Amino acid sequence: MYRYPLWGFFMRKNKTFHKKKTVVVFLVCAALLVGLAGRLVYLMVFRSDYYAQKADDLHERERKIKAARGRILDCNGTVLAANKTVCTISVIHSQIEEPEKVKAMLVKELGISEEEAKKRVEKVSSIERVKTNVEKEVGDRIREYNLSGVKVDEDFKRYYPYGTLASRVLGFTGGDNQGIIGLEVKYEDVLKGIDGRILTTTDARGVELNGIGESRVEPVAGYDLTISLDRNIQEYAQQEALRVMEQKEADAVSIILMNPQDGSIYACVNVPEFDLNQPFTLNNGLSNEDFTQEELQNQLNQMWRNPSINDTYEPGSTFKVITASAGLEAGVVTLEDTFSCPGFRIVEDRRIHCARRTGHGGETFLQGIENSCNPVFIDVAMRLGVDDFCKYFKKFGLMEKTGIDLPGEAGTIMHKQENIGLVELATMSFGQSFQITPIQLASTVCSLINGGQRITPHFAVEARDSDGVLIKQYNYGKGERILSEETSEKMRYALEMVVQEGGGKNGQVEGYRIGGKTATSQTLPRSAHRYISSFIGFAPADDPVILGLCIIYNPQGIYYGGTIAAPVIKNIFSNILPYMGL
Numbered sequence: 001m002y003r004y005p006l007w008g009f010f011m012r013k014n015k016t017f018h019k020k021k022t023v024v025v026f027l028v029c030a031a032l033l034v035g036l037a038g039r040l041v042y043l044m045v046f047r048s049d050y051y052a053q054k055a056d057d058l059h060e061r062e063r064k065i066k067a068a069r070g071r072i073l074d075c076n077g078t079v080l081a082a083n084k085t086v087c088t089i090s091v092i093h094s095q096i097e098e099p100e101k102v103k104a105m106l107v108k109e110l111g112i113s114e115e116e117a118k119k120r121v122e123k124v125s126s127i128e129r130v131k132t133n134v135e136k137e138v139g140d141r142i143r144e145y146n147l148s149g150v151k152v153d154e155d156f157k158r159y160y161p162y163g164t165l166a167s168r169v170l171g172f173t174g175g176d177n178q179g180i181i182g183l184e185v186k187y188e189d190v191l192k193g194i195d196g197r198i199l200t201t202t203d204a205r206g207v208e209l210n211g212i213g214e215s216r217v218e219p220v221a222g223y224d225l226t227i228s229l230d231r232n233i234q235e236y237a238q239q240e241a242l243r244v245m246e247q248k249e250a251d252a253v254s255i256i257l258m259n260p261q262d263g264s265i266y267a268c269v270n271v272p273e274f275d276l277n278q279p280f281t282l283n284n285g286l287s288n289e290d291f292t293q294e295e296l297q298n299q300l301n302q303m304w305r306n307p308s309i310n311d312t313y314e315p316g317s318t319f320k321v322i323t324a325s326a327g328l329e330a331g332v333v334t335l336e337d338t339f340s341c342p343g344f345r346i347v348e349d350r351r352i353h354c355a356r357r358t359g360h361g362g363e364t365f366l367q368g369i370e371n372s373c374n375p376v377f378i379d380v381a382m383r384l385g386v387d388d389f390c391k392y393f394k395k396f397g398l399m400e401k402t403g404i405d406l407p408g409e410a411g412t413i414m415h416k417q418e419n420i421g422l423v424e425l426a427t428m429s430f431g432q433s434f435q436i437t438p439i440q441l442a443s444t445v446c447s448l449i450n451g452g453q454r455i456t457p458h459f460a461v462e463a464r465d466s467d468g469v470l471i472k473q474y475n476y477g478k479g480e481r482i483l484s485e486e487t488s489e490k491m492r493y494a495l496e497m498v499v500q501e502g503g504g505k506n507g508q509v510e511g512y513r514i515g516g517k518t519a520t521s522q523t524l525p526r527s528a529h530r531y532i533s534s535f536i537g538f539a540p541a542d543d544p545v546i547l548g549l550c551i552i553y554n555p556q557g558i559y560y561g562g563t564i565a566a567p568v569i570k571n572i573f574s575n576i577l578p579y580m581g582l
Contacts, residue, residue: 064153064195064196064197064198065153065154065155065195065196065197065198065216065217065218065219066155066156066177066195066196066219067156067192067193067194067195067196067219067220067221067222068083068156068193068219068221068222068466069083069156069158069173069177069191069192069193069221069222070190070191070192070193070221070222070223070224070225070463071083071224071225072170072183072184072191072224072225072227073224073225073226073227074226074227074229074230074231074234075226075227075228075229075230075266075461076230076231076232077226078231079161080160080161080162080165080166080170080227080229080231081158081159081160081170081184081276082158082159082160082161083156083157083158083159084156084157084158084159085136085154085155085156085157086132086133086134086135086136086139086154086155086156086157087134087135087136087138087139087142087152087153087154087155088129088131088132088133088134088152088153088155089106089110089129089130089131089132089134089139089142089150089151089152090127090128090129090130090150090151090153091106091120091121091127091128091130091149091150091151092126092127092128092149092151093121093122093123093124093125093128093149094124094149095148095149096121096147096148096149096150097147097148097149098147098148099121099122101145101147102117102121102147102149102150103117103118103121104117105142105145105147105150106120106121106130109138109141109142110130110131110134110138112130112131117130127151132155132175133155133157133175136154139152139154153198156177157177158172158173158177158184159277160172160276160277162231162235163275163276163277164238164273164274164275164276165231165234165235165238165273166229166234166238166267166268166269166273167182167273167274167275167276167279168181168182168268168270168273168304168305168306168308169182169183169229169268169306169406169459170182170183170184170276171183171184171185171186171276172184172276172279177192178192179191179192180279180304181304181407182306182406182407183225183227183405183406183459183460185407186405186406186407187225187405187460187463190222190223190225190463190472191222191223191225192222193219193220193221193222193223194219194220195219196216196217196218196219196220197216197217198215198216199215199216199217221465221466223463223464223465223471223472224463224464224465224466225460225462225463226460226461226462226463226464227459227460227461228259228264228265228266228458228459228460228461229265229266229267229268229459230266230267232576232579233257233266233267233576233579234266234267234268234269236572236575236576237255237257237267237269237572238255238267238269238271238273240255240568240571240572241253241254241255241269241271241550241568242271242272244550244552244564244565244568245271245272245552248552248555248556248557248559248564249555249556249557250552250553250554250555250556251553251554252270252271252272252307252553252554253269253270253271253550253551253552253553253568254269254270254271254307254308254438254549254550254551254553255267255268255269255548255549255550255551255568255572256268256269256308256438256439256442256547256548256549257546257547257548257572257576258442258443258446258457258546258547259446259545259546259547260445260446260447260449260450260455260538260544260545260546260547261450261455261478261544261545262455262476262477262478263443263446263455263456263457263458263476264458264459264461265404265457265458265459266546268306268308270306270307270308272284274303274304279300279304280300282296282299282300282303283303284299284303286299305408306406306408307438307551307553308437308438308439309404309406309408309409309410309437309438309439310408310409310410310437311410311437311438312410312411312412312413312435312436312437313435313436313437313438313521313523313532313551314431314432314433314434314435314521314522314523314532315431315436315441315519315521315534316430316431316432316519316520316521316532316534316561317372317430317431317517317518317519317520317521317561318431318441318445318517318518318519318534318535318536318549318561319430319431319436319441319519320369320372320377320429320430320431320517321445321448321491321495321517321536322392322393322396322398322444322445322448323377323380323381323389323429323430324365324369324377324380324491324494325392325396325448325483325487325488325491326384326388326389326392326393326396327365327380327381327383327384328487328490328491329392329483329484329487330384330388330392332380332383332384332388333365333380333383334365335364335365335366335490335493335494336364336365336366337364337365338362338363338364338365339362339363339364339365339368339373339375339376339379340361340362340363340375341354341356341359341360341361341362341363341368341371341373341375341376342359342375343356343357343358343359343360343375344357344359344375345374345375345378345379345426347378347422347423347426348421348422348423350423350426352374352375352378352423352426352427353374354373354374354375355372355373355374355520356371356373359375360373363376365380366494366497369494369495369497369498369502370494370497370498370501370502370503371502371503372498372502372503372517372518372519374429374430377429377430378426378429378430380429381425381426381428381429382422382425382426385425386417386420386425387417389420389425389428389429390417390420393414395482396444396447396448396482396483397440397443397444397447397454397482398412398414398436398440398444399412399414401440402437402439402440402443402456402457403456403457404439404443404456404457404458404459405458405459405460405474406459409437409439410437412434412435412436412437412440413434413435413436414434414435415428415433415434431519431521432521438549438551439457441536441549442457442536442547442549443455443456443457445536445538445547445549446547447482447483448482448483448488448491449488449491449492449495449515449538449544449547450478450488450544451485451488452481452482452483452484452485452487452488453478453479453480453481453482454478454479454480454481454482455476455478455479456476456479458474458476460474461473461474462474492515492541492542492544493541495515495516495517495538495541496513496514496515496541496542498515498516498517498518499514499515499516499537499541503518503562504516504517504518504535504537504562504566505562505566506562506563506566506567506570507535507537507562507566507567507569507570508570509539509570509573509574509577510574512539512540512573512577512582513539513540513541513542514537514538514539514540514541514570514573515537515538515539515541515544516535516536516537516538516566516569517535517536517537518534518535518560518561518562518565518566519532519533519534519535519536519561519565520532520533520534520559520560520561520562521534523554530554531554531555531559532551532552532553532554533551533552533555533559533560533561533563533564533565534549534550534551534552534561534565535549535550535561535562535565535566535568535569536548536549536550536569537566537569537570537573539573539577539582540582545580545582546573546576546577546580548569548572548573549569550565550566550568550569551565552564552565552568
């Protein structure tokens with residue numbers, strides 16, 4: 001059979017090996033075929049809906065329909081932020097039949113360059129957006145051209161009927177209709193709504209199929225937001241702020257008007273305001289073209305800042321309300337305690353002066369409050385000591401943010417307790433060497449005069465849908481007690497005496513009981529001789545329903561708070577107290 005026995009042995013082994021290899025290959029192929037069949041069954045039976053949808057998607061073109069953004073209403077139902085109908089112009093390359101006519105139309109109606117029009121029309125894409133926020137009458141004209149491949153979709157643009165009114169409070173939206181600053185961004189989820197869609201069926205070339213038409217998913221409008229701000233009060237306060245800013249050639253003026261009982265804010269003015277309908281145009285008389293892109297953005301960011309919320313300052317003598325409240329509550333002083341003011345106090349190696357260099361002589365604590373006497377408040381702070389002074393500073397909420405419903409609230413800038421010596425304690429007693437925000441000062445004083453309960457400053461009142469159905473009510477209520485009712489009553493009385501007998505006389509309103517406190521502080525560096533004048537007042541003094549804070553930044557000429565800031569609150573109160581029915 002085989003000549004050589006050994007060779008025959010190997011050949012027999014090789015045949016066996018090939019048989020086994022054939023079997024293995026067969027089994028592998030069979031397994032692959034079974035797997036492929038199983039995969040096909042899975043895709044065709046169990047995943048058929050998914051891939052059918054994918055196939056449909058290849059033949060569908062989607063265009064968004066923006067939802068109408070919810071309106072912002074004042075407490076009387078006046079619309080402060082609304083929507084204006086505009087159009088979005090788009091082109092679809094595969095559907096354009098007369099490209100030159102389309103280019104010419106875009107140049108004429110949209111005012112874009114020929115180069116830009118060519119770029120948009122010739123770009124191969126499913127849909128190319130040419131311009132948004134086009135006025136409706138322009139969109140209507142473009143429709144009348146009846147050019148294939150040109151789409152005109154109605155859209156919404158935010159519109160502010162009162163222009164500059166409460167600009168830093170309301171805020172504004174960007175090109176995508178999303179909030180950028182203020183209440184517009186804080187309540188974005190409430191206001192934005194749900195966008196709709198337009199679905200168009202096309203063939204493989206992207207050309208719309210006749211007879212199938214468009215299917216629409218209608219948008220859902222956002223909710224209307226009602227806020228506590230009163231347009232009439234805001235408008236009058238804004239006029240007063242502009243008047244004193246121009247009269248005193250000041251850099252800026254801020255005014256806050258709020259309810260001390262529940263924290264509702266009636267007005268928040270920061271002049272110069274900016275035009276909400278042109279939020280990217282500078283309000284300082286300078287042209288946007290005067291700056292590089294980075295410089296312009298910095299200028300805009302500064303213009304959009306809300307000094308009442310986002311910036312801190314040394315409050316000066318208005319802070320004496322806090323020091324007096326802490327001293328009375330701790331029992332280290334009474335309104336009848338007597339002090340002596342020679343015009344200064346020596347604290348360690350420093351001579352710290354009173355506003356009256358000649359001194360006030362002998363006076364009670366009540367008279368010290370009326371006279372805004374620095375030596376008296378230094379003595380009260382020394383009686384408290386660093387630990388108790390810091391304890392009340394924290395207890396009154398000054399180390400925490402107020403929680404106001406506006407973005408970007410700044411926090412207090414304060415010494416670390418271990419770094420506070422006698423000199424720091426002395427200067428802090430009359431509102432220097434630390435910084436707080438205006439809203440923090442206003443909120444804290446509200447809590448000290450309303451019976452002693454902490455309040456949260458806020459704007460939002462309720463949200464309703466387009467049919468007027470209540471969706472959400474915003475309830476803040478009063479927080480923890482930070483002062484006894486007895487001490488709060490004493491503070492109301494003392495601050496009423498400041499207006500009747502002391503430095504706040506220019507804040508008195510005939511026929512009303514007004515309480516308040518003046519302040520004149522100096523910014524850093526002291527050598528620059530730049531001042532901040534302020535007055536905080538409330539009415540009625542025995543049961544306050546409104547508190548006003550006016551801050552004038554860098555006034556020229558006479559700069560005393562009692563002389564220039566107190567009359568601003570007086571003028572506002574004279575007009576709005578009768579309006580409020582008091």
